[in-house]
Amino acid sequence: MIRTRFAPSPTGLLHIGGARTALFNYLFARHHGGEYLLRIEDTDRERSTAEATRVILEGLAWLGLSPDQPPVYQSTREARHVEVADQLLAKGLAYHCYCSAEELKDMREQATREGRPPRYDGRWRDRDPSEAPPGIAPTIRLKAPREGETLVDDMVQGIVRVGNAEMDDMIILRANRTPTYLHAVVVDDHDMEITHVIRGDDHLTNTFRQKQIYDALGWQTPHFGHIPLIHGADGAKLSKRHGAVSVLEFRNQGFLPEALCNYLLRLGWGHGDAEIIDRAEAIKLFDIDGVGRAASRMDYAKLTHLNGVYLRAADNDRLSDEVLAHLATRPELVISDETKHRIATLMPGLKERAKSVVELANSAAFLALPSPIALDDKARALLTGEAKAMLRELAPQLAASDFTIAGVDAVLRDFAESTGRKLGQVAQPLRAALTGTTTSPGIDATLAALGRDEALRRIENAAT
RNA sequence: GUCCUGUUCGUCUAGAGGCCUAGGACACCAGCCUUUCACGUUGGUAACACGGGUUCGAAUCCCGUACGGGACGCCA
Numbered sequence: 284m285i286r287t288r289f290a291p292s293p294t295g296l297l298h299i300g301g302a303r304t305a306l307f308n309y310l311f312a313r314h315h316g317g318e319y320l321l322r323i324e325d326t327d328r329e330r331s332t333a334e335a336t337r338v339i340l341e342g343l344a345w346l347g348l349s350p351d352q353p354p355v356y357q358s359t360r361e362a363r364h365v366e367v368a369d370q371l372l373a374k375g376l377a378y379h380c381y382c383s384a385e386e387l388k389d390m391r392e393q394a395t396r397e398g399r400p401p402r403y404d405g406r407w408r409d410r411d412p413s414e415a416p417p418g419i420a421p422t423i424r425l426k427a428p429r430e431g432e433t434l435v436d437d438m439v440q441g442i443v444r445v446g447n448a449e450m451d452d453m454i455i456l457r458a459n460r461t462p463t464y465l466h467a468v469v470v471d472d473h474d475m476e477i478t479h480v481i482r483g484d485d486h487l488t489n490t491f492r493q494k495q496i497y498d499a500l501g502w503q504t505p506h507f508g509h510i511p512l513i514h515g516a517d518g519a520k521l522s523k524r525h526g527a528v529s530v531l532e533f534r535n536q537g538f539l540p541e542a543l544c545n546y547l548l549r550l551g552w553g554h555g556d557a558e559i560i561d562r563a564e565a566i567k568l569f570d571i572d573g574v575g576r577a578a579s580r581m582d583y584a585k586l587t588h589l590n591g592v593y594l595r596a597a598d599n600d601r602l603s604d605e606v607l608a609h610l611a612t613r614p615e616l617v618i619s620d621e622t623k624h625r626i627a628t629l630m631p632g633l634k635e636r637a638k639s640v641v642e643l644a645n646s647a648a649f650l651a652l653p654s655p656i657a658l659d660d661k662a663r664a665l666l667t668g669e670a671k672a673m674l675r676e677l678a679p680q681l682a683a684s685d686f687t688i689a690g691v692d693a694v695l696r697d698f699a700e701s702t703g704r705k706l707g708q709v710a711q712p713l714r715a716a717l718t719g720t721t722t723s724p725g726i727d728a729t730l731a732a733l734g735r736d737e738a739l740r741r742i743e744n745a746a747t
Numbered sequence: 748g749u750c751c752u753g754u755u756c757g758u759c760u761a762g763a764g765g766c767c768u769a770g771g772a773c774a775c776c777a778g779c780c781u782u783u784c785a786c787g788u789u790g791g792u793a794a795c796a797c798g799g800g801u802u803c804g805a806a807u808c809c810c811g812u813a814c815g816g817g818a819c820g821c822c823a
Contacts, residue, residue, distance in 0.1 A: 291823090292822080292823045324823060327822055329822090331823095345782040398748055400748070401819065401820095402819080414812070421769055421813090428785035444751095445750065445751065446750085449750055449751095451819090458821060463820090463821065463822085464767080468823090476760095484753095484817065485816095487817070487818075488754075489823095491750095491751085511752095514816080520816080520817090550760095551759085554761090555760095556770075556772075557771095558760095558763065576752075577815095578817090581758095582757095582774085583772085585758070586771040586773095587804090588760090589772095595786080638785090695782085705761090706781095707783075713782090718782090721784080722785080723783070724785090726783080
């Protein structure tokens with residue numbers, strides 16, 4: 284059975300690149316009928332925070348990418364990591380290194396100064412343990428092969444190889460007996476029976492080193508797939524200055540999780556001309572061979588477009604709830620059962636013209652405004668003396684309507700025809716009076732949603 | 748610096764030697780629709796990084812150049 288995992292470190296936020304990695308792991312597992320797991324890589328106790336872990340879990344849940352099993356916390360597996368490192372030591376495949384951090388730093392600096400690659404020179408590799416200086420806690424380093432080459436057959440990058448002379452003996456256990464990332468990952472992926480490791484290609488060179496650990500242990504390596512990174516709109520590596528780094532920030536900005544997933548899916552992966560791909564379709568179509576090798580840029584315009592597509596297709600009640608949550612934060616609005624009803628009634632028309640939940644909430648806000656409502660500049664310009672006179676003439680006729688969409692529409696058309704006006708000449712001043720703006724859903728639906736009493740009140744306020 | 752790696756419209760991509768006078772999507776421009784704004788629809792601008800090969804034929808294969816990206820921690 285195929286098993287994949289997403290393995291973020293809780294030292295920052297769940298950003299968009301991580302979200303896509305999770306998505307690809309999820310889809311790959313689902314497509315092949317396998318399992319998708321989560322491992323929190325919290326071996327760096329200094330920087331790992333409970334808050335970051337919470338954000339990761341919440342972000343994944345929001346995206347619909349929660350793992351099939353409870354998450355594995357890497358920190359709880361430390362005894363096992365130490366055990367494996369000691370095994371390697373006992374077999375002579377690893378050794379104690381007594382270099383201090385300063386010594387290593389000097390070594391690197393000198394190498395860089397002399398134009399050589401900064402690497403550990405292996406000075407403790409073959410020394411006798413009796414030469415160990417007293418009182419110094421050693422690290423454990425892997426005794427890596429010095430000749431030949433290490434080869435990785437990557438599902439995305441193809442066969443990649445590097446000479447073993449390019450790699451130094453990596454530390455697998457720190458002086459304080461905690462495992463390093465490279466070591467812990469190998470042990471955990473093995474123990475969790477991960478068959479396919481899909482991760483960002485910033486890990487590609489790590490893979491060679493991990494391969495050396497697998498080989499030393501005599502373990503079979505999983506299949507690797509290194510997907511290209513996502514860059515900001517400016518082409519540079521994604522960082523905090525690119526704004527919405529956390530996926531939860533996208534939620535705050537009014538993006539729908541299914542839209543974000545669809546967008547992320549198409550970033551670095553394609554399947555013919557397919558663009559609108561929901562979760563079920565994605566599971567059906569996704570496979571690792573459709574993943575490209577070049578880094579891609581974040582494009583908010585396209586994300587926004589996709590969001591509009593999903594917004595229009597979204598359930599009205601769900602959107603009404605989302606809108607209410609946004610409007611609740613605005614003190615000038617009155618949220619009553621009446622306004623909730625208005626929002627629910629107008630939602631079909633509202634969602635037709637919004638591209639984000641925030642935009643949707645803004646366009647629905649007029650429904651929760653207490654009369655008299657304020658008019659924006661364009662609306663005020665529309666309400667000329669003539670327009671006001673027209674509204675006064677129209678009001679009694681509207682009052683007599685049943686205030687259904689069809690009923691209101693009929694009144695408006697009759698009125699326009701009998702007074703020799705075009706529908707637009709009637710609708711626009713009316714819209715200004717009702718909404719305080721110049722845009723809204725169809726004027727008939729707007730009237731019907733507001734209801735007779737409130738509609739007439741707003742018309743009267745605007746016409747006098 | 749060393750190693751790994753990438754390069755098709757502004758952006759995301761389709762393209763696995765002839766189907767390519769390079770397709771789709773977003774964005775942009777123009778028209779249509781219209782009760783405003785959206786939606787929709789019609790059309791348009793716009794790309795194979797460059798140079799050499801291989802081949803009857805190359806966006807597709809090979810080599811080089813240029814420009815990017817990533818990695819080189821007792822971080823993950």
